[in-house]
Amino acid sequence: MSFNNLDTLYRQVIMDHYKKPRNKGVLEDGNLTIDMNNPTCGDRIRLTMKVEDQKVVDAKFEGEGCSISMSSASMMTQAIKGKDIETAVKLSKTFSEMIQGNEYDDTLDLGDIEALQGVSKFPARIKCATLAWKAMEKGLKE
Template sequence: MEQTKELYQETILEHGQNPRNFGSIKKATYSTEVFNPLCGDRCRVYLKTDGDNIRQVSFEGQGCLISIASASLMTEMLGGRTLKEASEIFRYFQGMVKSGNLRKKIELGKLAAFSGIAKFPQRVRCALLPWEAMRPFTKTTKYI
């Protein structure tokens, strides 16, 4: 029971049930979709950029609470940042999700709620799915 509580922290529950920035962006600069064939989760990410600056980010999709919450928090974290900053955040988020260790080099804010996911290896892919959709925009190495 304690593990289940840790997995579905309040932040993850809130964003999974009431996702932010859900929907498409008209005249998006970039859009891509990723699919997890193991569970059926699907996520399409939209970006509107001005040069290297992310002006707006949103997502559409269907999936488990963890993948939806991750996409929601990702959109909140990346709006207003540069593509380079987004790439750095991706690397730290991936490391945290896989290891459970929070690094202080980058402040992950509410994304830290996903640090407990490392105890559930089968759910790591769920948390990283929306980030994998962002990878082509940031030219970051593959996450999953």
């Protein structure tokens, strides 16, 4: 597949998550709530998670922001559901390396998340892409 076709496919995946976000809303039975914002661009997120027995049972988000920020939150909630805390944090670290254009552990199946890889070419957008992930890490460390 050519770079242009791959770039187009990635854009479609990002826009799909932006227009039809997965796990949007608030978990009524969540036991962790994290609010974060990116003052640089105005993105904000509220992440609610239900964590039991060192496992992310469920996760939802609400907020407002650019397509990168909101689609990343959608992808992140899908990726961490059902994962143990250690794996969720490892996914976050891997995502952070990828989004910064660094080498990363490609043995983890990132699925749709790989569509955000191109954000590394736009340093100002990296904070948008990592907002939900930073919220998740903050919540799991508390």
